[in-house]
Each structure stands twice: as structure tokens, then as C-alpha cells.
Amino acid sequence: xxxxxxxxxxxxxxxxxxxxxxxxxxxxxxxxxxxxxxxxxxxxxxxxxxxxxxxxxxxxxxxxxxxxxxxxxxxxxxxxxxxxxxxxxxxxxxxxxxxxxxxxxxxxxxxxxxxxxxxxxxxxxxxxxxxxxxxxxxxxxxxxxxxxxxxx
Amino acid sequence: xxxxxxxxxxxxxxxxxxxxxxxxxxxxxxxxxxxxxxxxxxxxxxxxxxxxxxxxxxxxxxxxxxxxxxxxxxxxxxxxxxxxxxxxxxxxxxxxxxxxxxxxxxxxxxxxxxxxxxxxxxxxxxxxxxxxxxxxxxxxxxxxxxxxxxxxxxxxxxxxxxxxxxxxxxxxxxxxxxxxxxxxxxxxxxxxxxxxxxxxxxxxxxxxxxxxxxxxxxxxxxxxxxxxxxxxxxxxxxxxxxxxxxxxxxxxxxxxxxxxxxxxxxxxxxxxxxxxxxxxxxxxxxxxxxxxxxxxxxxxxxxxxxxxxxxxxxxxxxxxxxxxxxxxxxxxxxxxxxxxxxxxxxxxxxxxxxxxxxxxxxxxxxxxxxxxxxxxxxxxxxxxxxxxxxxxxxxxxxxxxxxxxxxxxxxxxxxxxxxxxxxxxxxxxxxxxxxxxxxxxxxxxxxxxxxxxxxxxxxx
Numbered sequence: 001x002x003x004x005x006x007x008x009x010x011x012x013x014x015x016x017x018x019x020x021x022x023x024x025x026x027x028x029x030x031x032x033x034x035x036x037x038x039x040x041x042x043x044x045x046x047x048x049x050x051x052x053x054x055x056x057x058x059x060x061x062x063x064x065x066x067x068x069x070x071x072x073x074x075x076x077x078x079x080x081x082x083x084x085x086x087x088x089x090x091x092x093x094x095x096x097x098x099x100x101x102x103x104x105x106x107x108x109x110x111x112x113x114x115x116x117x118x119x120x121x122x123x124x125x126x127x128x129x130x131x132x133x134x135x136x137x138x139x140x141x142x143x144x145x146x147x148x149x150x151x152x
Numbered sequence: 153x154x155x156x157x158x159x160x161x162x163x164x165x166x167x168x169x170x171x172x173x174x175x176x177x178x179x180x181x182x183x184x185x186x187x188x189x190x191x192x193x194x195x196x197x198x199x200x201x202x203x204x205x206x207x208x209x210x211x212x213x214x215x216x217x218x219x220x221x222x223x224x225x226x227x228x229x230x231x232x233x234x235x236x237x238x239x240x241x242x243x244x245x246x247x248x249x250x251x252x253x254x255x256x257x258x259x260x261x262x263x264x265x266x267x268x269x270x271x272x273x274x275x276x277x278x279x280x281x282x283x284x285x286x287x288x289x290x291x292x293x294x295x296x297x298x299x300x301x302x303x304x305x306x307x308x309x310x311x312x313x314x315x316x317x318x319x320x321x322x323x324x325x326x327x328x329x330x331x332x333x334x335x336x337x338x339x340x341x342x343x344x345x346x347x348x349x350x351x352x353x354x355x356x357x358x359x360x361x362x363x364x365x366x367x368x369x370x371x372x373x374x375x376x377x378x379x380x381x382x383x384x385x386x387x388x389x390x391x392x393x394x395x396x397x398x399x400x401x402x403x404x405x406x407x408x409x410x411x412x413x414x415x416x417x418x419x420x421x422x423x424x425x426x427x428x429x430x431x432x433x434x435x436x437x438x439x440x441x442x443x444x445x446x447x448x449x450x451x452x453x454x455x456x457x458x459x460x461x462x463x464x465x466x467x468x469x470x471x472x473x474x475x476x477x478x479x480x481x482x483x484x485x486x487x488x489x490x491x492x493x494x495x496x497x498x499x500x501x502x503x504x505x506x507x508x509x510x511x512x513x514x515x516x517x518x519x520x521x522x523x524x525x526x527x528x529x530x531x532x533x534x535x536x537x538x539x540x541x542x543x544x545x546x547x548x549x550x551x552x553x554x555x556x557x558x559x560x561x562x563x564x565x566x567x568x569x570x571x572x573x574x575x576x577x578x579x580x581x582x583x584x585x586x587x588x589x590x591x592x593x594x595x596x597x598x599x600x601x602x603x604x605x606x607x608x609x610x611x612x
Contacts, residue, residue, distance in 0.1 A: 004377040004440045007433070011384055031266050032273045034295045037608040038320030038401055041364070043270050045390075048383035062268035079242055079294045080273055083265045110317055112298025134320065136400060137387070 011049050018055075025057030026148050029067035031087050033120065035074030038134035039101040043071070045137040046144075053141055056148060064090040069147065072124070075103040076117040088124055096147065098128035100140060105129055157198035161185060161208050164196065170479075171212035171466055172549075172558055173574040174219060176200070176226035178304055183228060185215075186547065186558055186574075191484030193547045195560075200228055207233035214466025217582060218574070225301075240293045246277075250289040253279035258286060261593065265294045269371075272607035280593055288588040288596075290581060295611035303571040308334050308561070309408050311568040315559055318573055319609030320401045321364075324357040325552030326573060326609060327406035329559035332487060332548025334408045337563050339542045342487055345534035349411045351489040352526050353402055354550065355519045359427070360389035361553035362516045363434060365604040369509050370441070372598035373450045381437045385430055392426050395419070410535040417530040424527035431520040438513045451506035455587040455599030458503050467583040469555020469576045471603055474511040475503030481551035488550075489526060505602040552576045554605055573612060577605035 032040060046053050047060070061067050064087045076084060088097070099120040103109050106119035120126055130143045165171070169187040176183050183205050185196045198205050207230035209215050219230045220239035230236055237249050258281050265273040275291040303314035311334070316327030328350050335342070342350070363385045370378030390400040397405040397413060405413055415423075441447055457467055462475040472479055473495060480495035482488070496518060498510040548559045555576025562570040584603050588596055 001377060001440060001444055003436055004381050007436065008377060008380055008384070030270045032271070032295070032607075034297060035272070035608065036317055036320045036323075037272055037606050038323075040270055040272055041320060042400070045383060045387050048387055049380050050384060050387045060270055064266075074295070075297070077295055077297060079296060080265065083273070083294070087266050110297065110299060110302060110314055112301045115296055115298035133403070134401070 008049060015050060017052060024148055025059075026069055026144070027061040027067045028058060028069045028071055028144070029061055029064045029087065029091070030071045030073070031080075031084050033072050033074045033080045033084050033104070034077035034116070035101065035103060039073035039104075042134045042137050043073070043100065043140060046140050048137070051137050051141045053144065056145060058144055058148065064088070065092070067091050067095070069096045069098060069144075070124075071098050071100055072104055072120045073100045075106070075109040075111065076120060076123050078115055078117055081117045081123065084123060096127040097124050098130060098143070098147065099126045100130045101135060102131055102133045105131055107131070108133065157196065158206050158208060158211065160196050161187075162211055164194075165211060169194070171214050172556065173560070173572065174208070174215050174222065175560065175570075175572040175574075176222040176228045177562070178570040180226035180228055183222065184560070186560060188549065188558075191486060193549065193558075195545065195547070203227060204229035204231050206231045209233045212466070213464050214579065214582075217578065240296055242291070242293070249291060250277050251279075251287055253287050255281070257281050274607045276596075278588075278593060278596070283592045283594065285588050285591050285593055285596065288585045290585050292581065292607055293611045295608055297612065299612045300571045300573065303568050306568050307566055308337070308563060308568060311561070311571055312406070312408055314571060315573050316403075316406060318612045319575070319577075319606045320403075321361060321606050322357070322552045322554065322557065322575060322577070322609050324353045324402050324406055325550045325557050326559070326575065328354060328488075329548040329550040329557050329573070330561065330571075331406055331408045332550070333546035333559045333561035334548075335536055336546030336548065337543045337561055338409070339538055339540040340409055340536035341539035342536050343534050344489070345532060346411050346536060347487060348489045348526055349413055349531055349534060350406065352523065352531070353397070353405055354488065355522050355526070356389070356393055356396070357402060358519045358553045359430070359516070359523065360386050360393070362512045362519065363389055363430075365512050365553075365601070366438070366441075366509065366516075368601040368604050369505070369598065370447070372601035373447055375444070375447050378437070378441055378444075378447065382434075385434055385437070388426070388430055392423060392430075396423055410533070412533050413531055414533050415531040420527050420529065420531060424524060427520060427523045427527065431517075434516060434520075448506070450595075450598060451509060452502070452504055454505045454595050455591055455602060456502065456504045457583050457587050459501070461586060462503060462583070465583050465586060466579055467555075468579045469551070469553070470511045470515060471508055471580055471583060472555065473497045474501060474507035476501035479556065481549050481556050485549075485551075493522075505598055508602040555579060573609070575606070575609040577607070578610040580605055581610055
């Protein structure tokens, strides 16, 4: 255990990330609306030591009830359409929606038209668009921090 | 004809062949069964008469999902498979797709499709008494994008992206399985250099994937230090992918009939040093986990898939090997650079979470070793040679990080007539449900993480 912690501490020192930000926070809920799992894998690393978004008060919360921001990945499939809308409906106001990855933006989507509803934008009002296939953790982090600046 | 079909399957299975997939043809007029024996493959076919063929699920339990899928997507009935529950189709009636569980004090816990963490979408219906899971009905295919159907009518080269992009985590494995199938139909054989570069890509994918799996198991027991230590190594592995191929998930690096990847000897040597450095860091981390009592206490005797269960359910990959089933496509492969490869299994192959974690650490060491040997000298663009006659059907098999993946390509001229991708995740989801029974509900995340299957490449 001590070695794990020591390794993480020295990694942190070498990375020289900016110090914690005070007084701001954004509670984030993720919904996979039909991705290839690439955006999820990169989104997971946004919380890893290399990016550590928690230091800015950004955290993934377990329920849309607790969330300020809905992060949606993937092209919306017919089978995820209702679940996506219900997650959005469960969120308190004010709420924001971010579409992550090219599929969510309707770019280069693969699949049969009969199984897909469309872009996230066709289903929900989108405030932030994060392109990429998939976007790298750094790009996701920058976009979310930009939103934090707008929302305060 | 159709009874002969069951008999052919029965004899083949008795003869040492293993079930590796079943699918309906594009029109739903024929059913094909893929059988494998070491490096050999064979396909048994039967005509669909009156929208139905006899089920083989009693002969090969692993065909359960395949038959349900063929019923949902191609309207083929399977006589004797009753009830033939929907799999890809989402029937809103609970009793249509769940197993009835009756008794004193039983109740259901519904989880998903939206989960509490950053996880793909899927629904789990737990039947429990108190915290004890009696039975689990998983309902996946929320992410069904109809990729196989969409590939039909595309050129054989275009078809690649539908297979490889089914899943980012297995993009290389699925891509190589497709490329191999496409080369078989065109009568092409990879040159040694092409075999080498594909093996490098496949093992780079396994490296980040297994590191990610260890991180995920740590998350499953709430050991944040382990989760973050291994997540940091995943980040390094993806950065290495980016340096070598221009993409963190190696997208675009697999092609049909050749490889365009070109790397200077110095860059290859630098990659080899980075792999060696990740190997040392991962080894330190694994040792720490080994001596962390609160972590280790959670792992034994949880989520068991016994050796017999693994054979019956058709479990593949690390999950099968952790139960002592030494199947690994790499062992008998002749199209990639795996000469002399022998699968490993843990000393205590109990098929529980502990064995699956240990299995990942053993395989990770193999992968580091393979990469160390392969990352030697420059990587040049490579191609295939014409070796045989063109075929109408091709099969490609690859050991993905999650297990045996097969791709079947049927063609009409230069176009894809039917594409079937059966991934390690698809093969193993029924094993996850089986492993969950008799365990505590709060242990399910840990059990699930110890398989760490993709939803995307099961759903397609």
C-alpha cells in the first residue's frame, strides 16, 4: 500500500498539475446512449492522476438527481432513447448537457438507420460539444473546465 | 436433412470440436454453426424449413444466446429451445425475458441501463433474498447499432470498419479477425512482417486492456490507490499507442491485405523501453496488491465459474483460463507471430475473482515479454501474398483481451453478404450471470469487473 501511495505521490510531483481550485463545483452524470466504449474509456481517465479533474470540484455522481451536467456519449440508439430522456428529466434545474465524441454529434456514425434515433442534439438541448473519436481525456477535461468557467 | 444437422453437431462435439458461434444467413434461409478444434475451423450448415431449425442448445449450451439472437434478428425459430426468450429485442413484459423465480421472500432488484459510474449501458435484473443473489437475468443490446446489417452490401474493404469499430476496447482484435476473414475469401496470406506488426498491435491492445482490468477490480473493492496507480499506467499505454500509430486506441492501424505502419528502428526501440518501464511499474503495483490484505480478502471464493461450468457455458479468454481451461487462440495460430506460445493458467485455477485477477497479471507478463521480443528493429509497410483460391466464406479467429473472437465473412463478388462477429465478451456474458448466482449483491460489481466485458462488442 505504501509503495502504491509513494508511486502516486511521485507521479503527481512530476506531473506538476495546478493546485486545487477553490469554491466551485460541477456534479456530472454520464449516460452512454450507444457508444463503442471508446469515450467511456477516455472519460474514466479524466479522473486518473494525469488529469485529476476532482481538484476543480468536478466529480461523477451516481444519480442524475445529483447532477448539474449530463455527459452523453454515443449515437442515440432506439433502445437507449427512453432511458436517456428519463435521466435528463430526473435532473434538477438548471441543468446542462454535453455531447461527447463524434458519434454523439452525428459525425461518421456506423450502424443501421432503423436502430438509431440520431444525434444527441436531436433528442436533448446540447450546451457543449466535445468532438473526437474518441476525444482524449485532456480534451474532455478542457471542455468541462470551460463549462465550469461559464457556469461559475 | 435437419435431424442430420443435429447429428453432425453431436458427432463433431464428441470428436473434440468446440462450439464457437451460430448465425443465420442474411436472408434467414440458412443457419451456420462454427466449430473449432485447436487451429482448425469448420462450418456446419442447415437449411431453415418453415422458419425453423432444430435447436442445438442441449448439445452446446453456449449456443443459447446465438439462437436467441438469430430468432430476434432473422426470424429463425429453434425447435426444442423453449422458452426461446428475446435477447436483442426488448420485450417490455418482464415474464417474457426473465426466468421466474418464486419462493418465500424473493424480490427483484433492477439495475440499469444507466449505471452509477462511467459504465456502458445494460440492464441487470437480480432475483434476491436479502442480499443473496438467487439468479441474474442480464438484458443487454441497449447499444445495438445494427453494425452487421449495416455492413451488408459494402465492399469487403469497407466492411472492416463495421467490425473493428464495434468496440474501441477490442478494435484491433475485431479488426484483425475481420481482416483475416477477408484475406481468406480473397486467397491471401500475410507476410511474416505483416504477422509481426499485427501481433504488436494486438499485444499493445492487451497491455492497456489488462492494466485497465486490474484498475477496475481495484475500483470494485474500493481501493482507490490501486485504481489510480493502474489508471496512470493505462494512460501511459495509450500514449504509447498514440506515439506509435497516431491513435490512442490504435484505430486505423489494421487494414485488409497489408499494413501501412512504418516506424524507424529508434522509435521502435523507444517503444520497447517504455514497455519495459511500464512492466516494472505494473510489477510493483501487482506486488503491492498481493500483499494488501483488505484487497485480497475480497477476492477468493467469489463469483465462481468452475472448470466444468466453463466448458459447458463456452467461457473463453482469461475467465476460462482462470478456471483451468487452457484455450487460447494464440497457441495454434499460424497467421500471427505467436510461434511457441503456450497459454498460462494460475496455480489455483479456482475460477473465482482471485483467479481471474491473478490470470490478468500472468497474461500481462506474457504480453510484456511478447512485446519485448517483437519490438526489435524497424517496422516497415507490409503486405500479403496470394496463396490459394478465393473462397465464398472466410473465418478469422483472434484472441482478444477478453477471449476468443471469431469473424465470419460471407461474400457475393466483392461485396459483404453477411458479417458475423462473435467476440469474447459475447461468449462470456452468460458466464457473468452464472457467476453472480449465490453471491452477495454488493459483490456483483467486483464479479462483473473481474470479467470486465464490453457491452459494445456484445451488442454491436
